[in-house]
Amino acid sequence: MASFRLENLTLGYDGHPAVHHLNGEFATGSLTAVLGPNGAGKSTLLKALAGLLKPITGTILRKKDDAKEIAYLPQASEVDRTFPVSVRDLVATGLFQRRGLFAAQTKQDESAIAQALNDVGLNGFAARGLDTLSGGQFQRTLFARVILQDAKTILLDEPFSAVDSKTTDDLLKIIAHWQSEGRTIVAVLHDEELVRRHFPETLLLAREPLGWGATAQVLTKSNLLRARHIHEAWDEAAEDCERDEHDHHH
DSSP: OEEEEEEEEEEEETTEEEEEEEEEEEETTOEEEEEOSTTSSHHHHHHHHTTSSOOSEEEEEESSOOGGGEEEEOOGGGSOTTSSOBHHHHHHGGGHHHHOTTOOOOHHHHHHHHHHHHHTTOTTOTTOBGGGOOHHHHHHHHHHHHHHHOOSEEEEESTTTTOOHHHHHHHHHHHHHHHHTTOEEEEEEOOHHHHHHHOSEEEEEESEEEEEEEHHHHSOHHHHHHHHHHHHHOOTTOOOOOOOTTOOBO
């Protein structure tokens, strides 16, 4: 059974398509990397899965049309770290989706916040301001917020960007634990070797899907070369798209 099924999905902004004619599904409990060159539409796809962007054409069918079942971790650069809020308060926003914005926090909530910080290795950081954190510490904070959301589907946009190898290893363990619990995880990534080592499924995207399935079968030399060629040939002025002979169905 699929957490998401995509049917002839085209996405974009202001009438300019960024992802063309995507068909396929993310199976429940799967761990999938979305890989491709810069500007390939990877983050656009993730925003659409999160319900933040409406399709130009096509449909996203969800296993359960309930936003409370989806946790979305944006790129760190999209979060304003100058906003005067503590690590603890940012993590606590993970409770809002299920509890409501104005619900009083309980002792159980405080315990859950402390446990989430412990799980990501941030004991003692609760009172720290976001602007005092390193890149890795900030990414751990965002992961702690996702832990509190306790969602069945987790969407991660460049979760290892600008973090050290120790942080990457720790966050990969958290992702593996989520998958062991049967959660569906989709992660936008740029590190091909990391994907090969840790992600059994891959969607190779270069505005159009070039492969979707078992990672070893998708990340072939021919597919990666084609992704590079498509990237080099993009016409940023294009306002419409046509289904071509390479349209891929997963």
